[in-house]
Amino acid sequence: SLFGLPEQAAHERVLLATDPATGLKAILAVHSTARGPAFGGCRLWHYDTELAALNDALRLSQGMSLKNALADLPFGGGKAVILKPQGDFDRPALFAAFGRAVQSLNGAYITAEDVGTTTADMRGMQAHTPFVSGIPREGAFGGDPSPKTAWGVFVSIRAGVRLVLGRDSLDGVRVALQGLGAVGWHLAEFLHQAGAQLVVADVDATKVERAVAQLGAQAVPVGEILNADVDVLAPCALGASLNEQTVPAIRARLIAGAANNQLATPADGDALQRRGICYLPDYLVNAGGIISVAREYRGEGEETAVMAEVGRIAERVEELLQRVQVADSTPARVADDWARSKLVRMV
Ligand code: NAD
Structure with missing residues (x-):
């Protein structure tokens, strides 16, 4: 049951985004914004079924809520998965469409890299939404987490x-x-x-x-x-x-x-x-990666300080x-x- 998830797994909202022109099929899952906007990466992956993709998005976004909370970050938990299109596809166009889907959530969800996505994908999305991180920035902290x-x-x-x-x-x-x-x-x-x-x-x-x-x-x-x-x-x-x-x-x-x-x-x-x-x-x-992209997103990043913050995981x-x-x-x-x-x- 979509609405019958256990209380802990219940999501604030889940967006199914499609864009026939680019082949985008994406699930953007916002588990919790209690601590702040839901922050979590975007996975590009081939799934055997759409249900498997939904399950992955929900499990991962819930995990992001716990990860961000335990790392004391001022962010909630969310995650997105893009179902990898079959055969050749126009990657910049796909991520432009995904960026528009992120933008449609008006900042409730902030994205970054995960399995199958790259710093170039994140950079490409910047033209469509500011709610993206994990981008190498000239003269400033940022990039691959x-x-x-x-x-x-x-x-x-x-x-x-x-x-x-x-x-x-x-x-x-x-x-x-x-x-x-x-x-x-x-x-x-x-x-x-x-x-x-x-x-x-x-x-x-x-x-x-x-x-x-x-x-x-x-x-x-x-x-x-x-x-x-x-x-x-x-x-x-x-x-x-x-x-x-x-x-x-x-x-x-x-x-x-x-x-x-x-x-x-x-x-x-x-x-x-x-x-x-x-x-x-x-x-x-x-949590080192999310600490890095979160500090980058807030403009607070500096290499030594971020490495020290990550080190405190110990x-x-x-x-x-x-x-x-x-x-x-x-x-x-x-x-x-x-x-x-x-x-x-x-x-
Ligand atoms: P990646 O895709 O770069 O690396 C995954 C590696 O696992 C690949 O080399 C792949 O060939 C290999 N692999 C796949 N199936 C395998 C199998 N059955 N046996 C052995 N190797 C196998 O991904 P990544 O960015 O290194 O992330 C790895 C894991 O860490 C993922 O679960 C990701 O969600 C998680 N993670 C990554 C980050 C990050 O900063 N990249 C942050 C938090 C969590």
């Missing part, structure tokens, strides 16, 4: 390794990376520089070859990365990688990665906990683990409650 996301995941792994594994350094710590894309690659570089040993997999063999050659990584098949013999697992591809089938075989003791919506269901977080695996919630550790990891001990619950459930307690109107 991926390195900032990777930095936030890196400091989270470093904190988790210290607090959960009891190791003071990443030197010699084995980390499995699922996905070496925009975020995964930067994360691999940070980890390598810190002395971690990398085990990697990506459906794109050229990225794997590069990691082997440049970072001394060990390559494993895509189907084996989740149960690699490692200390830490960093899912950096797509969502729902932690599910009924995969959880029983995971050997890492700590999970922290960039991918959104890693847990297929809340029960999968419970199952990880029962297996003695600490899962650091995705929306806590991967303090929230520490606080979360303390809260988990007190609550005798799982990190995923405690983080959800913590974030929801911040979903209040800021005025």
Whole structure:
């Protein structure tokens, strides 16, 4: 039922935008504007069904509300997905039409990059709406959020390794990376520089070859990365990688990665906990990118200050683990409650 979603998943509004001239079919989901305008990226992806696209948009926008709240940003949560047109399409025209759809929401939703979209797409949209971020700006802070996301995941792994594994350094710590894309690659570089040993997999063999050659990584098949013999697992591809089938075989003791919506269901977080695996919630550790585009959007961005703000994600990891001990619950459930307690109107 479209209107029968559980209260937590209920959205303020969802726009289905179409533009036959360009082939645009997009879903713009505004989960919450309690803390401010809904801010979240735009995904360009091929979905098997329209319902799968809607489901993705709703899950991702809800996650953005929690992510922005936990990062103490003055923004609510939203997300957009564009259903990738079949065959060749006029990309600038498609994003112009999407920009007009964003504009029609009059600032209730602000967009930026996500999987499948680029800084060039965002720049192209500027002619149609001011409610867009993640654009390289001459003489000012801005652009690709991926390195900032990777930095936030890196400091989270470093904190988790210290607090959960009891190791003071990443030197010699084995980390499995699922996905070496925009975020995964930067994360691999940070980890390598810190002395971690990398085990990697990506459906794109050229990225794997590069990691082997440049970072001394060990390559494993895509189907084996989740149960690699490692200390830490960093899912950096797509969502729902932690599910009924995969959880029983995971050997890492700590999970922290960039991918959104890693847990297929809340029960999968419970199952990880029962297996003695600490899962650091995705929306806590991967907030670096939204912190970057949010500061850019507000004209407050400056490289050193943004990196320092992203670095403070590690303090929230520490606080979360303390809260988990007190609550005798799982990190995923405690983080959800913590974030929801911040979903209040800021005025
Ligand atoms: P990306 O598309 O650049 O990278 C994803 C990588 O995963 C690609 O290299 C792809 O080939 C690989 N991949 C896909 N399926 C795979 C599989 N089954 N096994 C192994 N590899 C696979 O995307 P990205 O920007 O790096 O984002 C990665 C994840 O992080 C996404 O879930 C995204 O929503 C999330 N995220 C990204 C940002 C950001 O700043 N880019 C911020 C927050 C969250």
